[in-house]
Amino acid sequence: MKFRGRVWKFGDNVDTDVIYPARHMNIHDPKQMGAHCMEDADPEFVRKIRPGDVIVAGENFGCGSSREHAPIAIREAGLSCVVARSFARIFYRNAFNMGLPIFESAELWDRVPEGAEIEVDGAAGTIRILGGEGETLAIQPIPPFMMELLKDGGLMNHLAKKRSAGKGGA
Amino acid sequence: MGLTITEKILLRHADLTEIRPGMLVNARVDVALGHDITAPIAIAEFRKAGGTKVFDPAKVVLVADHFTPNKDILSAGQVKILREFAREQGLTHYYEGGRCGVEHVLLHEKGIVVPGDVVIGADSHTCTYGALGAFATGVGSTDLAAVMMTGEAWLRVPESMEIVLKGRPGRWVSGKDVILHVIGRIGVDGALYKAMEFKGDGVSALSLADRLTMANMVIEAGAKSGIFAPDAVAEAYVRERAGRTGVLLDSDPDARYISRLEVDLDSLEPQVAFPHLPSNTRGIRDVGNVPVDQVYIGSCTNGRIEDLRIAASLLKGRKAAPGLRLIVVPTTPEVYGMALREGLLETFLAADAVIGPPTCGACLGGHMGILAEGERAVATTNRNFVGRMGHPKSEVYLANPAVAAASAVLGRIAGPDEL
Numbered sequence: 001m002k003f004r005g006r007v008w009k010f011g012d013n014v015d016t017d018v019i020y021p022a023r024h025m026n027i028h029d030p031k032q033m034g035a036h037c038m039e040d041a042d043p044e045f046v047r048k049i050r051p052g053d054v055i056v057a058g059e060n061f062g063c064g065s066s067r068e069h070a071p072i073a074i075r076e077a078g079l080s081c082v083v084a085r086s087f088a089r090i091f092y093r094n095a096f097n098m099g100l101p102i103f104e105s106a107e108l109w110d111r112v113p114e115g116a117e118i119e120v121d122g123a124a125g126t127i128r129i130l131g132g133e134g135e136t137l138a139i140q141p142i143p144p145f146m147m148e149l150l151k152d153g154g155l156m157n158h159l160a161k162k163r164s165a166g167k168g169g170a
Numbered sequence: 171m172g173l174t175i176t177e178k179i180l181l182r183h184a185d186l187t188e189i190r191p192g193m194l195v196n197a198r199v200d201v202a203l204g205h206d207i208t209a210p211i212a213i214a215e216f217r218k219a220g221g222t223k224v225f226d227p228a229k230v231v232l233v234a235d236h237f238t239p240n241k242d243i244l245s246a247g248q249v250k251i252l253r254e255f256a257r258e259q260g261l262t263h264y265y266e267g268g269r270c271g272v273e274h275v276l277l278h279e280k281g282i283v284v285p286g287d288v289v290i291g292a293d294s295h296t297c298t299y300g301a302l303g304a305f306a307t308g309v310g311s312t313d314l315a316a317v318m319m320t321g322e323a324w325l326r327v328p329e330s331m332e333i334v335l336k337g338r339p340g341r342w343v344s345g346k347d348v349i350l351h352v353i354g355r356i357g358v359d360g361a362l363y364k365a366m367e368f369k370g371d372g373v374s375a376l377s378l379a380d381r382l383t384m385a386n387m388v389i390e391a392g393a394k395s396g397i398f399a400p401d402a403v404a405e406a407y408v409r410e411r412a413g414r415t416g417v418l419l420d421s422d423p424d425a426r427y428i429s430r431l432e433v434d435l436d437s438l439e440p441q442v443a444f445p446h447l448p449s450n451t452r453g454i455r456d457v458g459n460v461p462v463d464q465v466y467i468g469s470c471t472n473g474r475i476e477d478l479r480i481a482a483s484l485l486k487g488r489k490a491a492p493g494l495r496l497i498v499v500p501t502t503p504e505v506y507g508m509a510l511r512e513g514l515l516e517t518f519l520a521a522d523a524v525i526g527p528p529t530c531g532a533c534l535g536g537h538m539g540i541l542a543e544g545e546r547a548v549a550t551t552n553r554n555f556v557g558r559m560g561h562p563k564s565e566v567y568l569a570n571p572a573v574a575a576a577s578a579v580l581g582r583i584a585g586p587d588e589l
Contacts, residue, residue: 013358013447015555022535022558026237026244028210028251040562060359060392064555065534066294068211068310089363089394090294094310145194145324155312156219159319163220 001101001122001150003080004130005052009114010041012058016091019062019070033069034076051078054118056108058084062091071095081120083108083127083139096146099154103127105139122150172422174330175399176365179305179419183288191329191428199229200304201283202317203291205273205530206234210251211311212292216318224259225321231263231282232256233273236530238266241537271502271528274298274386274470279504284408285400286417290314290323295470295552297393300385301378302408303400303419305365308389328365328394329428330421335372337436342586344480345380346472346550346570348433349387350441354451355431361393364428367421368398372435378407379476386471387552390448440585442548443568446556454573454585464547465490465578466559467571468499468526469533472550475500475508477571482514484575484586485521491581497539499526521578535559541566548577 017040024036038045038055055061055074061084062070071094074082081101095102101122108127112118117130125141128134142150152158173181177189184195204212209232216224224230232252237245249266256264263282265271274295277283285303289296292314299306309323317323333352353360366388368381376384381398388396398404399420409415440454467473467481478500490496498518500506506528509515518525524539526532532539533551541547541560547567549559554566569577572586579589 015553017535017553017555017557025207025536026242026248028214028248030211040557060362063358063392064294064553066208066292066296066308066310068208068292068312071310086359086362088359088392090308090310090389093313097310097312155316156215159316160219 003052003054003101003120004117005054005080006050007054007056007112007114007116007118008049009109010055010057013060013063014057015064016062016067016070017064020067020073025067025069030072030076033073034078037073037077046077049077049079052080054120055079055082056112057082058109059086061087063088066090068094068098071098071100075100083120085109096149097155099150101150103139105137107137111135111137171426172424174367174421174425175303175397175419176305176330176367176395177327179286179288180325180327189327191327193327195325195327196322197288197325199290199317199321199323200287201229201231201289202314203231203273203277203289203293203296204314205236205293206238206245206248206252207236208292208311208314210248212314212318213251213255215312215315219315219319221319224318227260228262230259230261230318231277232261233270233276234266235270235273236534237536238270238529239527268503272470272473272530275474275501275505278302278382279411279502281408281412284412284414284416285404286419290317294389295386297388297395298382298386298470300395300397301381302404303398305395305397307395328363330365330367331361332427332430333366333368334370334430334432335368336370336432336434337372338375339435339438342440342572343438344570345376345383347438347441348435349384350443350448350451350568351438352431352433353387353391353449354441356391358390358447358449359392361388361391364393366391366393366396368396372433373398374401375435377476378403379474383471390552440570440573442573442583443554445554445565445567448552448554448568457583460546460567460583461581462494462548462577462583463545464495464497464539464541465574466497466532466539466547466549466551467574468501469551470501471552472571473499473501473505475505477550478505478509478514481571481575482517484572484589485579486517488521488579490522490578494578494581496521496523496578497526497532498523499531500528502528532559548574548583550574
């Protein structure tokens with residue numbers, strides 16, 4: 001589980017209204033949600049990013065509503081993962097359920113400038129800042145249960161897999 | 171070792187003999203809730219995973235309350251998905267049109283939630299039912315889909331915070347002010363992943379409506395859930411509404427808490443949360459001169475009959491300030507009917523208010539009260555993030571219904587004592 005991309009920085013308490021504004025919640029096709037990712041923070045955001053880029057944020061990323069549109073929009077916009085100092089609880093669940101990898105790092109925000117390239121290694125638990133001095137930061141490994149969800153491609157795929165395994169065993 | 175009420179409820183629903191914070195448990199779910207924005211995705215996920223029948227058609231509740239009355243063709247399509255699914259699955263509790271209200275008022279009104287329940291809803295304000303002594307938390311659509319299939323949810327047992335309320339609130343101080351004050355003290359992530367348990371002699375001085383408002387907003391401090399041990403007031407309410415009382419639990423005297431916060435209700439004044447965070451609170455005396463364009467009284471936070479009575483008592487014989495839009499939204503058909511019979515609607519009309527149909531509508535920037543660039547609103551709602559009620563350059567100030575009513579009359583943020 002390795003991701004490489006450029007860094008887009010946001011501050012503390014980035015809420016779900018900013019990640020995916022409510023006015024677009026009359027859309028329920030995931031494919032269309034990516035176009036509105038981070039729209040109220042930067043209307044040009046989705047045109048600036050490249051596939052694999054990474055959102056780096058401060059405390060409490062994803063606070064606010066339970067809308068799954070938020071992690072879906074990030075995933076569909078082509079971003080590879082989010083690294084924040086901390087995540088709001090519902091967003092944390094939703095991200096894993098949607099198969100969007102997210103990582104907590106207390107240090108990255110202060111160490112990395114916007115636009116820098118980083119490599120996130122979810123299995124090894126490291127973030128490498130590419131270029132410059134090439135600093136490597138340690139991150140908490142993803143809890144085993146959550147890793148299983150990510151590997152299966154989200155909660156519903158995980159449940160489907162468990163169901164078919166259960167049937168096979170019986 | 172003693173247990174908190176939250177731990178006791180989860181223990182009973184996970185068939186375990188012991189429980190502690192941090193454990194991942196699979197809990198049986200008593201009520202699974204979705205609405206017209208979150209349920210269409212949940213239904214699609216349910217089908218994608220091969221779901222054919224929900225785990226219990228009496229326990230899956232769908233309420234079309236967000237973009238209704240349907241604001242456009244896309245929204246109408248989303249409600250149609252709910253309606254057809256409800257029909258196909260034979261759901262006992264599907265609400266739309268004139269039977270529908272804002273879900274977190276409708277569910278307790280209809281007696282769908284009782285003390286001791288586990289409630290999982292695809293809406294962040296599902297935490298409201300903690301006021302009845304239930305464990306209630308918000309999740310995303312996919313989590314809801316999994317619950318609809320299995321009747322269970324995976325949960326991390328939260329640590330509990332002890333919020334001890336002391337004394338009695340003053341005349342214009344309500345549950346809204348208590349919770350805004352707490353959020354202001356601990357911050358919007360001050361209770362991240364935690365259960366906020368409200369206790370102390372001050373609880374009995376708060377009405378059930380006040381407690382519902384408080385539990386409703388624990389999510390604005392990042393909490394997983396908020397809870398009040400059910401007392402005689404809560405018990406009488408659910409007995410009347412549900413015809414049963416559920417399981418009445420309380421925390422053990424030696425239960426363990428991760429932190430303790432005391433709130434002195436006697437000295438609390440009405441609070442206002444400035445843009446753009448619910449934690450950005452000030453006492454009403456420190457607000458200064460803030461002119462407003464719109465006042466919104468409604469939502470799952472403060473759109474109950476108790477809230478409308480407070481607003482009407484201040485608006486009676488007065489009018490909204492020139493150029494100010496006053497919007498009042500009774501949250502359910504029952505609240506609407508009571509407001510009608512008690513003459514509150516006449517008071518609002520005479521005050522030049524727009525009276526909207528029950529809907530979440532403007533609170534989340536959906537419709538029926540959107541703000542233009544540069545406009546300011548005082549709202550009795552729960553969030554004031556950037557763009558919450560409209561244009562990204564509009565502003566929302568959160569307050570209780572008394573402050574909202576006084577602000578409507580004076581055209582600036584004001585306390586009821588200024589009238």
